[in-house]
Amino acid sequence: MNTSNIQFExxxxxxxxxxxxxxxxxSLVLLVLYFAAGSAAEFNLFTIWQSLPNFFDYLSETIPSLHxxxxxxxxxxxxxxxxxxxRLPIQLPLIWETLQLALAATLVSFAIAAILAFLAAGNTWSPAPVRFAIRALVAFLRTMPELAWAVIFVMAFGIGAIPGFLALTLHTIGSLTKLFYEAVENAHERPVRGLASCGATHxxxxxxxxxxxxxxxxLSYGFMRLEINFRSSTILGLVGAxxxxxxxxxxxxxxRYDQVSITLLLIIIVVSMLDTLSGYLRQRVLGEKK
Structure with missing residues (x-):
């Protein structure tokens, strides 16, 4: 073995x-932080282990007795x-209402977030105060979880679809705007410089x-957010949204344990269908399908 190989080894x-x-x-630092956080939050694995039988007992209660x-x-x-x-005549319209809620919130949020993204991006020639104000606003909107927004709006507007729509819209605007303006800032500058040399306006x-x-x-982020919003809208209903x-x-x-199970089954079915449909639409719209 020559000297260079020895040095490399x-x-x-x-x-x-x-x-x-x-x-x-x-790894040791993360482990210490993990246990410290668990201790501060009073997280106890032993308690979870003791309570697992109660969890499975509840699940067994929800299984319907079919003969x-x-x-x-x-x-x-x-x-x-x-x-x-x-109760399907009651539950199916509510599933449809949840879908409408998610779709309406996503469409409105997509349009607003697209406009705000170009104003917040650093390469679109918008004034610095405008960029800072929009980034601060959307940071606040996405910091507040949908559930917190829903509780606030339920107290203001009462039980119904309006609090759910507003909660989903505000949080989605915050999330999509950040993703959008980062995408704008990562765009190639060569086409922009080419148009600028031809005298194109901003x-x-x-x-x-x-x-x-x-x-x-x-579009890809929009479809992904539609799936997230449907899942979130089922949770918002727990606080009356x-x-x-x-x-x-x-x-x-x-x-009503049997109705808990059929409601969960409906949610799982619709979420699976929505995932499949949004994936298909994403492929069609983005030209990925061969």
Whole structure:
């Protein structure tokens, strides 16, 4: 083995030792922080272990008692599918309301966030005070969780879909605007400089140089946010912000265990369908489907 190979092997071993030492040190630091945070939050694994049987007992309570001999009989026969789903005429419109809530909030938020993103980006020639004000505003909007916004709006407007719509819209604007203006700032500058050399205005550079680059990213984030908003809207119903979540909370409070299970099943089915549909639309709109 020549001298260069020996030197390389020694250097490699030193790097490996340093990497292992750093990995061990950071792992120990993170472990200490984890246990310190758990202690401050009174998080106890032993309590969770003791309570697990109660969790599984509750899950077993929600499983409907279906009997094959009467499975397809009318809604008055206990053990039939119709008896289990006797509240479907109430639950299906609430699922539809939840979908409408998520879609309306996403569309409005997408349009507002797209405008704010170009005003907040550092490469779109907007004044610095405007950029700072918009970034501070959207940071505040996304810092407040949807559930907190929903509680505030329920107290202001009462129970219904309006608090849920406003809560989802405000939080989505905050989240999408940040993602959008970062995408704008990461766009290539060469098309912008080319239009500028031809005498194009700021608006024309945005329209013909920046927008074509960021449009696929905007749409992708928009579809992703639609999926998130539907899941969030089911949670907002727990505080009276409309939708299927309100039905779920009512069933839990009234100990209607069989209806808890069918409500959860409906939510899972719709979320799965929405994920599949949004993925298909994303492929079609962004030109990814072959």
């Amino acid at each position: 020694q250097y490699y071993q030193r790097v490996r030792v340093r990497q292992k030492r750093e990995a061990l040190s950071w 094959w001999s009467v499975l397809f009989t009318d809604s008055h026969t206990k053990g039939s599918l119709a008896y289990w789903g006797y 608006l024309q550079r945005i329209r013909f140089a920046l927008w074509p680059q960021v449009k696929p990213v905007f 409309g939708g299927i979540g309100q039905e779920l909370m009512t069933n839990i409070k009234l100990d």
